[in-house]
Amino acid sequence: MTSSNRPLTIEIDRQQPLPIYLQICERFRTAIASGHLRPGDRVPALRGLATQLNTARGTVELAYTILVDEGYLQMRGAAGTFVSPSLPASVMRSSRGQGGPVKQGRPGNEGMDTSNTPGVSRGGQSTARQSAIAVAMSGEPRPLQPGMPALDAFPSKVWHRLVSHRGRSSERAMFAYPDPAGYRPLREHIATYLGLSRGVTCLPEQVFVTGGYRATLELVLRSLARPNDRMWFEDPGYLLARGFLAETGVQLVPVPVDGDGIDVERGTQLAPQARFALVTPSHQSPLGYTLSLARRIALLDWAENASSWIIEDDYDSEFRYTGRPLPALKSLDRRDRVIYCGTFSKVMFPGLRLAYVVVPERAVERVGRVAHSMNAGSPTLWQAAVADFMRQGHFARHLKRMRGIYGERRMLIVHALEQAFGERLSVDLPPGGIQFAVRFAEGTDGPVDDVAVATRAREAGLAVLPLSIWYANARTRRTPRGLVMGFANIADAGEAGRLARTLRACLDG
Template sequence: MAGHQHLEHGSEDPLYRQIYERFRRAIANGTYAPGARVPSVRNLASELQISRGTVELAYDLLIGEGYLVARGQAGTIVSPSLAPQQVRDSLQRAGTARPVARAPDAATESYPPPFQLGLPALDLFPHKLWASLVTRQARVQSRLFAYPNPAGYQPLREAISAYLHISRGLDCSPEQVFVLPGYRGVTGLLSRTLLRPLDELWLEDPCFPPSRYLFAEMGARIVPVPVDKDGLSVAKGKELAPHARFALVTPAHQSPLGVPLSLARRLELITWAQQNNAFIIEDDYDSEFRYDGRPLPALASLVATGNVLYVGTFSKALSPALRLAYLVVPKPLVARFNEACARLHDGCPVLIQGVTADFINEGYFARHLKKMRAAYSQRREMVIDSMRATFGGRMQYEDMPCGLNLIASLDDAEDDRLLAQRAKSRNLAVEPLSGRYIEAPPKKGLLLGFANVKSEEKALALARELKVAIEAD
């Protein structure tokens, strides 16, 4: 922090608030530019000779209000989308208004890049409400300054348990819920608790790439299992690795093809797991955002035995910046996971967990999801209509009733990797569908995120820009 001046311990402003204000000023005067890395919690606490909890609380406030972005092991940085002049304006008004991101001038300047996958609608995040909940938690919770429970903040575990009971039919106690720092935190805890060297793991083909790399890094032997219109082929999995110890599936909305795992396949998978004493890792990917019909029940709600480990995150429903995920484990494994958490996991920031618990318990989360579903349904249709108007019959659009992405399917003669590379050269964050395959014959297509396309005019402009990009020599 600029100057690292001593804090005023006798001031009416608490220490965390002084740190918070100093960072706001440092960002406003350019000491910390957008994207600049800030000191680690440990280093700043040591330099200022204060507790790490105090610095964490200040950082949590700054993250919650959009000034900083947590990047896990890569550290914490100033939000790349901040405009220092707008921070200065907010300081001059002596208010607590959140910073305002730069308005994008064109695709080459915008953040996030158009068609970015895996992001919720940043413009729909309830910043004002969230900031008020952050302030309230910081004022009333003295426990925020203590070391967090590695398994998770109890009120949040209770809130998640109640939410899953209503929304996904899971009969789980709060003690079965473990709160972790993002999807990487989930895979790390799972692997270190249950995975043995060279254990075989069925993985959908095509797949969500981080799943493949994270479990492989932990020592799993990945067994790619083809996906068809009914989801993962259990019969093919049994043919390839009949005694695999794990099966990782995205049954609500297969990533990236978007097909749900049929009920027959779900029951077949559960039967295989029970007969082979195997674990099913259920990544309930995008289950919150279904636009047509009712979702099939979660796998974990269909089985009373201890074979299914249920994974969810708040990255899509709220924001990936929160770095909050959760793992629901069978009752017989609770003690084992508690022990592993105590050894391996420092816990997530209690302030963010407390705010999220309040957000769920006070009904804001349910209302937020309802608002987001309506907005995403509209934005999806805008993007599809604009793509059809621009590309005609060159692309076909998969009917995916769930999620935040589209697949624009191409003829097999097309090189989707080349087209995606051309799009990225113009800052359009398009990905090739074929790049998600491991061994199965790949389908050709472009993966497009639609969550941050806010208007028909923007959708049409982006479709035209994509056409120019992919038709360039």
């Protein structure tokens, strides 16, 4: 390891729409990938780099914070900031050969043996899972419902004005059949937004607007999957995705999750030639972990070597309470193996039923044909109103405001839970998202029956979900027991206290 200062020239382009702090991040990633910066090297001090670039120190500090969060840099106090010594070797190789040919066509797993793979789940849902899904998809929002944004804080007057304006317009597109790929101006705004906020560079032609996350998965699988394809699925993993995928014929391979996210090495052992990996890298569902840089690189390397697809579900990454939102896994994708999925359900409201997917360029034609054959297409009126919402700046202002509100509301319920439960419950608070998981301490009679607790909570009017059913093997003694809950709609400390005490009573039966 070396701590020497390597000569480093960073240039920024003030004519680019990409913010300066993101340009700085990209320059550092490129320097590390090319070997110009090596693990252990000291990087310029904040003040020095800010002077060199003639920009504010806070801009450089924000870039360094993101790079530290991603695992590229380490801050060592007065000693300075260094390239992380634990970077995987593949990070330094990632830029080599990027200009070379890219394999065309659908990835193949020809000759794949689909029999007797350990850990493969062939579907089937317990009554507990079915009840939980019914709660999660309930039309009437209820307290502590996971994934439900703050409906009381949405700018409904602005939204109604935009919808009314579009409804009164004479645009024939508002009354015709919708474009199966999505309303063109909305696709353009989504592409711009992803490039600026999530580090995802894409063309509007790569963006397809869908009627929700399930519709996104259906479009992707109809376009790219074959019968009996295997898919890595996080264990624990998103309940609604598990339920839908079990119906499609895809063979789910539960891959364990730890504090660094999905265990890529274990996934490679279980199903090295799986066609897909479905992951939630920015805010793992339901545990909230962030996929580490080493695991991100390993996952991308696996996808390239196996000619497989990674489906990135970036469902609520806009809401991060320690630093800026992290760039998406897709931003590191140099081989075009990542299919990026986003949704307006968490950032606006779920009744909108609008989501989107960014597909690799090689798959655009195929996905487009399938979208037309499915006669897919969400109402143009809603899409046009969302496009206006983004174009006029309401979307960015709404996200900024909600980060502040959610940051306060999540701490209200955390403090209330600590007071109500004491040592009988632990909260591992993630750095972002609008929901989190809590775990019950094991009692004298063994593990807590979290399904029973959630059932009693549902009868009391709450919409928490049992944590154990998010696991492939839900009822083993070693399966963690707890609850998954949302916090976005908690109005004040008094309500948080009442909800926590109600939950405590449900634990006692």
